[in-house]
Amino acid sequence: MHHILVYGDSLSWGIIPDTRSRFRFDQRWPGIVELELLKTGVSVRVIEDCLNGRRTVWNDPFKPGRNGIEGLEQRIEINSPLSLVIVLLGTNDFQSMHNLNAWQSSQGLAAIVASIRRAPIEPGMPVPPILLVAPPQIQEAKGQIAPKFQEAETKAAGLTSAINIVAQELGCHFFDAGSVTTTSRVDGVHLDEDQHLALGEALAAEIKILLL
Template identity: 65%
Template sequence: MQHILVYSDSLTWGIIPDTRQRLPFVQRWPGVMEIALNQQGHSVRVIEDCLNGRRTVFNDPFKPGRNGQQGLAQRIEIHSPLCLVILMLGTNDFQSMHTHTAWHASQGIASLIHTIRTAPVEPGMPVPPILVVAPPPILSPKGLIAAKFKAAETKCIGLAAAYEAVCAQLNCAFFDAGSVISASQVDGVHLDADQHGVLGLAIAQKVNAFLPE
């Protein structure tokens, strides 16, 4: 059985827009991806490590533990051997308490890639390949998270291009989620259930290249 680690935030955790509720595993995109890959004849288990509010490498001044760098190397060690790590982070880098741009988030992703590649896995275990997924552009934030994400739709401009450039430099696989899905019209940030389904199937196609025949 092949193990895939998905390291992400609330977009992948499956928060239902403008609520604090969660979609079930079979509706979240990692679950959709796992089901699709197994139906295609692979033997795959997806490990979800998705924390609401997680940034790339930045701290949340109000909640501890939201820096994506914290504990990442140990997670790679814990779950090894891994056939793939999927990173989908960056949305929370643009919360209103930050002045970050797409470039800052892309440098955060570069730092996470380095951490994964240098994690202290056991001798003989592989350094897992990495697939970076750029989250879809933030729309006008609404509802419960409007203040938290004020002006985020402007700060996030160019995120996919910045991630793609970093991945090209670091020889890392890349996928632009915004090429197949969009953020929810309900809150402007998270994903509706149907978009989880589309994204899960799209990423499953990308993941096929990392799995044995």
């Protein structure tokens, strides 16, 4: 059986836009990936490690534990052996309390990749391949999260390209979520239910190839 770790934030946790509720496992993209792969005969378990507000390598001044690199090596050790680690992070680097650009966020992802690869896994277990997924381009934030993501759409300009460059330089797989979906029509940042479906189905097809 393949074990796949999804390391992400609220876009993968499945927050329902402009609420504090959560989509069901079969409605959010990691669950859709698992169900789609199982349908095609791939024996797989998708492990979700997704935290609302998680950054790449920066702290949230208001909530502890949102720095994505802290404890990551232990998460890899806990869940090994892994056939694949999927990382979908970056969106929260552009919250209004941070003055970061796309290149800086992509370097945060480079540090995440390095942390995954130096995890103290048990002897004989594989260092897992990594799939970096660039989030869809942030739109102007609406609703409850508008103050938190003020001007994020401007600060995040060029993020997809920057993540792609990091993936190429570090020998990671890459997928542009924006190639199959936009961000939410409701809040401009997260994913609506149909967008989770589109992303999950597209990633399942990509992942099946990677697991062959």
